[in-house]
Amino acid sequence: MTTNEKVMKYLQKKYPLEKNTPDKPTKVIVLDGQLINHMTDDVKKYLENFKNLEELTLTLCNLNSLKNFPDLPKLSKIELSDNHIKGEDLSNLTKYKNLSELRIANNNIKNIDEIKCLESLSELTFIDLTDSPITNMENYREKLYEIFKKLKYLDGVDKEGKVYEEDDDDDEEEELDEDDNEFIDDGKGQGGENED
Secondary structure: OOHHHHHHHHHHHHOOHHHOEOOEOOOEEEOOOOOOOOOOHHHHHHHOOOOOOOEEEOOOOOOOOOOOOOOOOOOOEEEOOOOOOEHHHHHHHOOOOOOOEEEOOOOEOOOHHHHHHHHHOOOOOEEEOOOOHHHHOOOHHHHHHHHOOOOOEEOOEOOOOOEOOOOOOOOOOOOOOHHHHHHOOOOOOOOOOOOO
16 A cells, blocks of 8 residues: 555544535544655645644654645644754745744754745734754844744743743644554654655
């Protein structure tokens, strides 16, 4: 089974289209730990069925590209931490005009110019770049607050150093079932290569 087939099987089992109804639309999709590398056409098309999706999480997915990301007009939170994303790929996120929270910690974002392309996302209030090379730049925090006018929290703290507190509202977030482990690909034997 290819990586793409594994991801599709996981999506169809965990987020079946028949449960995404107008009266109870799916608002959160968590793909953490799935070996995705890049967004295939199959996965993109499947995700685009969830027009009311507000949160998409792809942590630890071995993701190395943001090209071909789905068109999801209501998306307000994207979690992409612990991947291999380069700064030049961030421009693929500019279509998410409602994006208020972007978590891209521990990726290969190196400088201010790379993230400046997101300046048009006027609703951004939370950005997490922890453990990315950009955080070692001089005056990094000041520059980010200057670019993103509505930014309240950078790397989990505000301008005054107050730590961001997560909402305890886990209604939308689903826990991994024990049988979900069969879908998590640890990449062994894959050599990190893309499979479609």
